[in-house]
Amino acid sequence: MSTKITCLIIEDEPPAMQLLEDYIRKLPMLELKGKFYDALEALEYLKKNAVDVIFLDINLPALSGLEMAALIPKEQKIIFTTAYAEYALDSFSFHVVDYLLKPVSFKRFLQAIQKLQTYISSPVVKEAPVQKQDQLLFLKTGRTVIKIQFSDIVYIEAHKEYLCIHTTQQKHLVYKRMKEMAASLPGSFVRIHNSYIINLQYAKKMSQQMVEIGGRELPVSAGYKDIFQQHIQQHMM
Numbered sequence: 001m002s003t004k005i006t007c008l009i010i011e012d013e014p015p016a017m018q019l020l021e022d023y024i025r026k027l028p029m030l031e032l033k034g035k036f037y038d039a040l041e042a043l044e045y046l047k048k049n050a051v052d053v054i055f056l057d058i059n060l061p062a063l064s065g066l067e068m069a070a071l072i073p074k075e076q077k078i079i080f081t082t083a084y085a086e087y088a089l090d091s092f093s094f095h096v097v098d099y100l101l102k103p104v105s106f107k108r109f110l111q112a113i114q115k116l117q118t119y120i121s122s123p124v125v126k127e128a129p130v131q132k133q134d135q136l137l138f139l140k141t142g143r144t145v146i147k148i149q150f151s152d153i154v155y156i157e158a159h160k161e162y163l164c165i166h167t168t169q170q171k172h173l174v175y176k177r178m179k180e181m182a183a184s185l186p187g188s189f190v191r192i193h194n195s196y197i198i199n200l201q202y203a204k205k206m207s208q209q210m211v212e213i214g215g216r217e218l219p220v221s222a223g224y225k226d227i228f229q230q231h232i233q234q235h236m237m
Helices: 014-026 039-048 065-069 085-091 106-121 178-183 222-234
Strands: 005-010 030-036 053-057 077-082 096-101 136-141 144-149 153-159 162-167 171-175 189-193 196-199 203-206 210-213 216-219
Touching: 005 014, 005 039, 005 106, 014 030, 014 106, 030 039, 039 065, 053 065, 065 077, 077 106, 096 106, 136 171, 153 178, 178 189, 178 196, 189 216, 189 222, 196 210, 196 216
Parallel strands: 005 030, 005 053, 053 077, 077 096
Antiparallel strands: 136 144, 153 162, 153 196, 162 171, 189 196, 203 210, 210 216
């Protein structure tokens, strides 16, 4: 990358501030433009100055990191830092590149910067809308073929060799593998567990460990947690 990535640190804990500053100075592609212990002071700086990425602590006095993120342009790239994992999904309602859990190791910091470089160098490609002829799913159940609208599917549950498709009206049991089903679904669907694929349109509440959907609380497994969070970020407006 020919030009440096400009950074801003907003962190109210001096040791955490110093750690991030040390990490940034270790990487020649980064340039630290400023550091603030208070979000309000940082907002004043950002009125006249632009940076590529903000390292933003969520737990700040007066104005929290999440509250500050809501006040700056949506396209501003942010790497959130915090000691509390439960804020992760809340943070993805913004243009979040990554989410660093304190204490941040240099290896984890470097992974976030590599992801940031990908974001900056790659143009944003919007997902193509599902065409009208692709809004239907035809599945064989027993000796009959059923037609299901993608928009009617709430979630899909694996039962050994079979899948139970929970729609807004009823359930359908079909002989199909989860991997094959996942490949045929449009962008509003995301796999959260070996046994579950959900339609985000019907999700009521989400956390690091579960999704409330269709009157049930479905688990988010560790193996799909990062993919799930990334999927949510990609579909935020």
